[in-house]
Amino acid sequence: MRKVLRVAAASAPVTLSQVKVIGYIKTAERDTELQGFIDSAVIWIEQFTGRALVTQQWDIFFDEVEFFRPIYIGQPVDLSTLNINSIDSVTAFDVQANETIIDAATYRQSSDRIVFDQQTPFTDTRSIDAVKVEVTAGYGADESEISEDIKTAISVLALHWLENGVYAADMSLSKVPQVLKSLLMKYKSFNNAIA
Secondary structure (H helix, E strand, O other): OEEEEEEOOOOOOOOHHHHHHHOOOOOOOOHHHHHHHHHHHHHHHHHHHOOOOEOEEEEEEEOHHHHHHHHHOOOOEEOOOOOEEEEEEEEEEEOOOOEEEOOHHHEEEEOOEEEEOOOOOOOOEOOOOOEEEEEEEOOEOOHHHOOHHHHHHHHHHHHHHHHHOOOHHHOOHHHOOOHHHHHHHHHOOOOOOOO
């Protein structure tokens, strides 16, 4: 399975001014640098938790075997726990790369999974990227729908990097404040993370 971001979030889960209040920063001297750290913190937290924060749209591509094996034994297909709000479409690709949009009446969403209710007309699909599932994912359309724990985690991480000069090359879990684990573990998907 591979995921491709189709439409990025329209807004950020936390604003520069909110982070500056938490960090007791009163000047604009390092605003550009801090905004970069906020943006990096959002990406880091989405990757750590495996969840989209603010509403965004993703294409999830499945190879033939990983998509069809659960269907053949009557099981749902895991869509990677992105915080899926809706399954927008399912498209199958044949060996000549022709696409067939699958009738939405043949499947339904069950949390972060797709369940096929009846025999679905998948025939002669290619082996790599055989099926594309378009989804809308995230906690909500703007920062007002993001939990305070997540907003705090973004702020703490961005301020930590600002204070310590740690850049993107050193974003391992051992190099971030321990409080992040406490704030984020309840949101973490243990299936996989956003790639």
